[in-house]
Amino acid sequence: MNKIFEESNQVALIVNEFGRFDVDSHIMNQTALSVSMLQGCICCDLQDDLVMQLHQLSKQEVQHVVIEATGIANPIELLSACQDPIISNVYEAPLVITIVDSKRLLQNENTEATETLMDDQIRASHRLILNKIDLLNSDEARQEVIQYVSQLAPYSQIDLAIYGEVKESVKHGQATIDKVNLSTSHPHTHYEVLSYDFTHPISHEQLVQFILNMPDSILRMKGYVQFREFPNEIYLLQYSGGLPALESMGDMKLPTTVVLIGEKLDKPALKNKLELLQFG
Template identity: 30%
Template sequence: MKDVYLLSGFLGSGKTSLLSNLIAQFKAEGIKPAVIMNELGKLAFDSRAVDEDIPLKEMLEGCICCTGSEKMEAQLQTLLAGEDFDVLLIETTGAAHPVEALDAVFSPLFANELNIKGIITVADCKRWLEREKLSPQTRMLFLEQIRHAHLIVANKVDLLTEEEVFNVSMQLQAINSSAPIIQTSNSKISINAIQNLEATFHQKEVQEVSIGKQLFLSSRLHTFKEPINQETFEEWIRNLPDTVYRMKGYVPLEGHKNPFLFQYAYGMIQWLPEYMKMAPQIVIIGEQIDKLQIVGDTGND
């Protein structure tokens, strides 16, 4: 399996600097990186920071999120099928919510090929001190990127006093007490700090891709043993706890030859007919989903 790191953080926080630093260190260790880079505009400006010998896929004009996950899956499939690499670095746009960005990576098509090591959030310490100047919505996104981090890179500490650095670190830790914090200038961290993140593929009574003990989120891959009733399935969806954020995959329905493509996010359900015989599997993303009883489940995923 190939390790995957998702680089999150607000606009201008230093994600691209972190990406460049990590690429250089991986190459020095003989580890072949590949990159998927997401940018808001039409021009792939930040991609110029990636060496020409590095496999690179770009997603322009938008976030890696629910609406762009299909494009993301296509990019991942292309990389996996046509490129030789050991580790994948995904840099999200600064406007991306980390949960939605992770969603694009969790596809049943290659759930067993990718090992999600976790989210590394770069926090601009200077901007953090001035966060009250941000709009409420933007400030909330800033907080969410920190709250869901596996590892927090407290960047630009060279612009702060020692007292300010201490205060920022304490405040970040209060938001996410589980994630380690590394104080940096120019996003310079050692790859040892990220390689030790705990994220493994578990196969117990259920197939579960855990993002790590420090992170709140986890993912579960469920395989259906037989077709299910659509109304029964949708009733189950309506009664899901708020801790289930996202679901996608292929659901076998009674009376239909092929499983339907199914997507769920924020209470919204989408069904699309599928004309090929796809594996009857869905990926569920959320918190405490290992104990979730799935409709039609006989006790084993």
């Protein structure tokens, strides 16, 4: 996102988090025009708020608006919101870009609800970025992923990426807003969120063990942590598709909070385990 803001100062960003804590806003370019929408999903329960935010942004010197939806959002609902009569004459038809976890896509560990959501996200996209393509162990697996998304989104552009950086385009897109058709039914009742605030530095080794032993019901983990072993640094923690990642943020003053999203979370048990990371 910071790259986008570096290229233009007429871009606004709307960030949506299903929980109460916005991780990304703390590391965004501080000169960027950004709006946080928390504790809900802008594709359903916050959709009216999204329309009003877009209406307010249209009154400012903004040429483009980037909407970073939560990972459990259905893009077709966002397309619907952007066609609201209040703003339809102000904004051009939106472009939906979806980043796909290539490795997770081939795993048969998702629930039926999550599988349906992932397929809907792919179908609704004008451009698909197949990330983590380097983690596929064969050309056959790579072709399987490409074929799978091509069947779901035959008009979409498909790019291959490593660490989010596009390395190769394998199909040019012809998708338009009228070529992405799917149901707009999108219940969130099976997804839950848990936010936890650390008050002390935690053990790096114990965090690794926590992640290795997390239940499959946890789909996403994101936030900031401070380790006893490296007390002078704050780290951005991200977990998705079974793969954790840590990035040093140096000595930035950031809230040490983590957010977990998943299905049927055992919140008391998870809170106890997180508590042990700092006091165990």
